[in-house]
Amino acid sequence: MFEKLNRLHFANLPTPLEPAEKLAAHLGLKSFLFKRDDLTGLAMGGNKARKLEFELAGVVAGGYDTIITVGGQQSNHARMTAAACRKLGIDIKLVLGGKDFTEFKGNLLLDTLFGADIRYISGSDEDEDLEALQKKWFDELKVEGKKPYALPLGGSTPLGTLGYVKAMEELKSQLPDDKVQIFCPVGSCGTLAGAVLGAALFLPNAKVYGISVSRTKEDIYKRTRELIRESAKLIDVDPDLSKTEFFVYDCYHEEYAKHIKIAMDAGEVCARLEGMIVDQVYTGKAMAGLFDLALTGVLNKEEPVIFLHTGGMPEVFSDTLKFGEYKKCRKYSVEEVQEMKNQ
Numbered sequence: 001m002f003e004k005l006n007r008l009h010f011a012n013l014p015t016p017l018e019p020a021e022k023l024a025a026h027l028g029l030k031s032f033l034f035k036r037d038d039l040t041g042l043a044m045g046g047n048k049a050r051k052l053e054f055e056l057a058g059v060v061a062g063g064y065d066t067i068i069t070v071g072g073q074q075s076n077h078a079r080m081t082a083a084a085c086r087k088l089g090i091d092i093k094l095v096l097g098g099k100d101f102t103e104f105k106g107n108l109l110l111d112t113l114f115g116a117d118i119r120y121i122s123g124s125d126e127d128e129d130l131e132a133l134q135k136k137w138f139d140e141l142k143v144e145g146k147k148p149y150a151l152p153l154g155g156s157t158p159l160g161t162l163g164y165v166k167a168m169e170e171l172k173s174q175l176p177d178d179k180v181q182i183f184c185p186v187g188s189c190g191t192l193a194g195a196v197l198g199a200a201l202f203l204p205n206a207k208v209y210g211i212s213v214s215r216t217k218e219d220i221y222k223r224t225r226e227l228i229r230e231s232a233k234l235i236d237v238d239p240d241l242s243k244t245e246f247f248v249y250d251c252y253h254e255e256y257a258k259h260i261k262i263a264m265d266a267g268e269v270c271a272r273l274e275g276m277i278v279d280q281v282y283t284g285k286a287m288a289g290l291f292d293l294a295l296t297g298v299l300n301k302e303e304p305v306i307f308l309h310t311g312g313m314p315e316v317f318s319d320t321l322k323f324g325e326y327k328k329c330r331k332y333s334v335e336e337v338q339e340m341k342n343q
Contacts, residue, residue, distance in 0.1 A: 001235040002166065005159075006057035010084055011040040011049035017174045017306070022273040024305075027294040031304035034276065035171060038311040043083030043110065046076045046311025047191050050163030051155040052084045058159060059090065059149050066091040068138055069151035070130040072257050073098030073120075074281060074315045077154045077188075079107040082114035093141070093148075095134045097121035098257050106318030125256060127153060154188025156223075158230035164194020165231065169202045171306070178203040181299055184308035185286035186210040186220055186248065187256075191310060193227035196246045200239050208246040211289035213282050214256035217248040224248075252289040257281055259319065262288040279312030280319075 016036045024032035040049035059067060067085055071078040071094070078094045085092040094111060100122045104112050111118060119137060121129055134150060141148040151157075172178065182199065186192045192210040199206045212220055225241055232239050254260050263284030270276040270287060278284045290307060293299050323329070 001237065002162070005054065005162070005234065006061055008053045008057045008060070008084075008088075010042045010053050010087070013040070014170045014174065015039050017171070020274045020276065023270065023276075026269065026273060027291065027305075029294060029299070029301050029305055033304060033306050034274075035167075035306055035308045037167070038277075038309045038313060040311070043080050043114075044311070044313050046080055046313075047164075047308075048077050048080040048155055048311075049084075050167055050194075051157075051160035051190055052081060052163075054162045055151065055155055055157055055160040056084055056088065059151075060088060062149070064090065064147050064149040066093060066141055066146045066148040067151050068093040068095065068134055068141065068148050069155070070095040070097075070127075070134050070153050072096065072125040072281075073101065074107045074257065074318050076107060076282070076310075076312055076315070078116070079110045079114075079314060081151065081155065082111055082116045086114050091146075092116045093137060094118045095121070095130050095137065097123075097125035097130055099123070106316070107314045108318070110314055152188070154190055156188035156190030156193075156227065158227060158234055161190045161194040161197070161227045161231040162234060164191050165198040165201065165235070166194075167308075168195060168198025171198075172202040175203075175304075178205045180205075180304045180306050181207045181209065182306045182308060183209045183211065183286060183290045185282040185310055186212050186224075187214055187282065189215075189220055189223040189227055191308070192220070192246070192248075193224045193231065195308065196224065196244055197228045197231055197237075197239060199246075200244045201237065209290075209293070210246065210248045211252055211286035212248065212250040213253050213285045215250065217250040220248045220250070249289050249293070252292070253285050260285070262292075266291050276309075277313060277316060278309070279315040281315055282312045283310060 018034045020032045042049040082092045094116045259280040263280045266287040267278045267284045
């Protein structure tokens with residue numbers, strides 16, 4: 001069903017399916033596994049590599065010379081799109097927004113390393129504001145004689161969504177059976193839509209859960225179903241959406257880019273039990289939701305739970321921890337060490 005579509009190859013696939021026994025015991029689950037899409041390999045990895053393989057194939061085939069896309073200050077999509085463009089020899093323009101800043105950190109620092117031109121909206125990362133500036137810049141580029149391609153927020157297009165339809169086919173090959181519960185963070189809905197459509201095709205007994213990092217569940221259901229319908233047409237399948245059940249929760253975030261306590265707490269548990277890093281904007285919020293649904297009995301504790309780790313590693317380095325806030329670090333002077341040696 002994918003043979004007629006153009007596709008590039010950015011990701012190291014298949015990504016591992018890694019058991020997390022200590023985390024399973026902590027949550028009272030029989031089995032917990034990470035689908036390690038943080039290890040896709042493009043510019044420190046993440047879920048966007050799978051989407052870009054399909055989306056940018058059309059850009060190359062169409063002879064576009066510039067991509068202009070949008071996102072928040074710590075957008076993983078922006079960072080990975082910039083890297084992919086450099087591999088393809090295509091110019092990259094980023095329209096980003098969020099709180100004001102004085103230092104380039106995390107994903108934003110990597111955007112500069114890839115040499116992206118950036119226009120920044122200080123004080124807003126609302127979709128409408130970002131898209132208005134994107135359109136203005138797009139028109140300017142056309143006047144300059146460029147052939148620009150406007151890539152939407154998160155790369156969540158019908159073509160990009162197919163990356164996660166393919167991911168579910170990959171996951172099927174790694175599982176003994178398809179009675180599993182799959183979790184993923186949800187922002188622009190492309191990953192969730194691909195997971196739901198892919199599960200319907202390849203893992204019909206799986207349950208798919210999306211944990212919102214920004215949108216209301218009503219918006220997520222609407223946009224996800226739109227993407228499922230449009231993506232299904234591209235591969236000539238006709239899913240019965242009335243039977244394509246999935247679950248969305250929007251109660252585990254406050255603001256899109258805000259670090260919240262439940263996400264930080266979940267991240268600490270993952271780090272200290274499994275040595276696994278989740279970020280505080282995307283995967284940490286989804287993990288907090290998973291923890292709550294497991295501990296409150298919503299999940300079936302006998303069926304494996306799979307967390308689709310969508311990456312976000314650079315975002316961890318967008319914040320700082322001041323000395324004194326971490327109590328397990330003690331400084332010694334050179335003089336103190338010399339005294340120990342003398343003794």
